[in-house]
Amino acid sequence: MQAMIxxxxxxTRLLPYTEFCPKPLFRVLNRPLLLLTIxxxxxxxxxxxxxNCHHLRRQIIDLLQNIEGVxxxxxxxxxxxxxxxxxxMESFRDEPVLVTNGDIYHTVxxxxxxxxxxxxxxxxTLAMHDFPRFNKVSVQNNQxxxxxxxxxxxGLLAFTGLHVLNPGILSTIPLLRPSSIxxxxxxxxxxxxxxxxxxxxxxxxxxxxxxxxxLALHGGLLAGDIPWWRELGARPESPYYLAxxxxxADNLVMRDWVCAGRVMIGEDVHLERVVLWDGVSVPGRxxxxxTMIIK
Numbered sequence: 001m002q003a004m005i006x007x008x009x010x011x012t013r014l015l016p017y018t019e020f021c022p023k024p025l026f027r028v029l030n031r032p033l034l035l036l037t038i039x040x041x042x043x044x045x046x047x048x049x050x051x052n053c054h055h056l057r058r059q060i061i062d063l064l065q066n067i068e069g070v071x072x073x074x075x076x077x078x079x080x081x082x083x084x085x086x087x088x089m090e091s092f093r094d095e096p097v098l099v100t101n102g103d104i105y106h107t108v109x110x111x112x113x114x115x116x117x118x119x120x121x122x123x124x125t126l127a128m129h130d131f132p133r134f135n136k137v138s139v140q141n142n143q144x145x146x147x148x149x150x151x152x153x154x155g156l157l158a159f160t161g162l163h164v165l166n167p168g169i170l171s172t173i174p175l176l177r178p179s180s181i182x183x184x185x186x187x188x189x190x191x192x193x194x195x196x197x198x199x200x201x202x203x204x205x206x207x208x209x210x211x212x213x214x215l216a217l218h219g220g221l222l223a224g225d226i227p228w229w230r231e232l233g234a235r236p237e238s239p240y241y242l243a244x245x246x247x248x249a250d251n252l253v254m255r256d257w258v259c260a261g262r263v264m265i266g267e268d269v270h271l272e273r274v275v276l277w278d279g280v281s282v283p284g285r286x287x288x289x290x291t292m293i294i295k
Contacts, residue, residue: 001114002093003046006161007034007102008054008075008084013209017294022056024102025063026208027277029221029232029241030261032063033208034102038070039231044110046098050091052084082179085170092167099181101161105217106205107227108162116198117164124169124185125196127162129205134158137197144195147182157197160205211292218275222257249284 011023024034034051041049052073053060064070071091079087085099098114108127117125128139135156138146145155163181169188173179185195204227208214220226222239239257248265255272263276266284275292276282282293 001044001046001098001111002048002050002095003041003098003100003110004050004052004085004088004092005034005037005041005100005102006052006081006084007060008052008057008078009103010055010078011103014211014214017211017292018055020056020295022053022059023208025059026103026214027261027275028105028217029259030243030278031232033105034060035063036229036231037100037102038064038067040229041098041100041110042069043230046110048093050088050097051102052079052088054078077176078178079176080178081181082170082173082184083177085165085181086173086175086179089167089170094167096164096166098164099162101207103209104161104205104207105226105229106160106162107203108160108200108205109203110162113162113198113200114164117196120196122194122196123166124188125164125198126185127160127200128157128197129160129200129203131158131205139197142197142199144185144189144197146189147186157199160200161207162200214292215273215275215290218259219257219273222259243278 007024011018014023025032038049047069049069050071050073052075054075057074061072073088096117113127126144135158136148137144137157137159139155139157173184206213206217208217222241228235240254241259243261245262246260249267251268252265253270258271258274260276261278264281266282268285269282270287272289274288277294280293
């Protein structure tokens with residue numbers, strides 16, 4: 001089985017943090033989300049994974065370049081979801097490809113989604129769920145009937161960013177020109193082609209799109225409210241997830257939950273709902289609450 005992870009975007013909603021780190025490399029409990037996603041795909045049986053990159057791509061290349069089964073696609077310009085997939089056609093095998101965004105944490109079963117596509121004749125299968133914040137896609141009888149169609153408040157679901165497609169449909173996308181894959185899907189509907197909707201209600205999903213979303217993911221994981229990926233390792237016994245290499249002075253106070261990598265923490269520091277990445281130094285007498293520090 002083959003997959004593609006879309007990891008080329010700028011992550012503008014997470015500025016200024018994404019000026020220093022591409023969004024797919026944001027740490028989830030001290031590990032890059034992109035690396036965790038690759039491990040999940042490989043565990044599900046995907047042995048050929050294309051990852052595209054543009055913004056701060058050297059960081060992605062350095063992390064992934066020696067991983068077996070991973071093909072890196074460097075893009076000199078932002079091509080969008082459609083343009084990135086079109087460029088990847090020459091890297092795909094002659095079989096369906098599962099596509100996932102590089103910035104989502106979810107519990108959708110990759111293999112079940114892929115197999116659902118294999119067992120039907122549609123060219124595309126989208127993983128859909130009821131997520132009111134993003135419900136914009138019209139679905140009837142397990143088929144997509146329109147995008148961003150809010151004329152009726154019935155049958156609207158949210159696209160998870162997970163889909164399986166037959167690579168041949170990408171040939172109509174202009175090469176090396178920015179485009180959205182949704183534009184192609186709209187054309188398919190206009191041509192009366194069928195797009196299946198695979199319902200994943202009941203699965204956990206977040207796109208980590210904002211700082212609040214990012215912090216909420218950590219808080220939910222450490223409180224036990226969000227399903228724990230096997231790839232994260234052992235679940236901690238407390239809501240304080242600290243790397244073994246943490247160096248802290250006296251009188252450290254932690255409240256609610258804290259995630260810290262290899263950091264240095266001064267004296268008399270108070271941390272509450274905070275994420276600290278490797279290499280961060282927290283000055284003495286700091287009071288940090290509801291924030292993340294990456295450098």
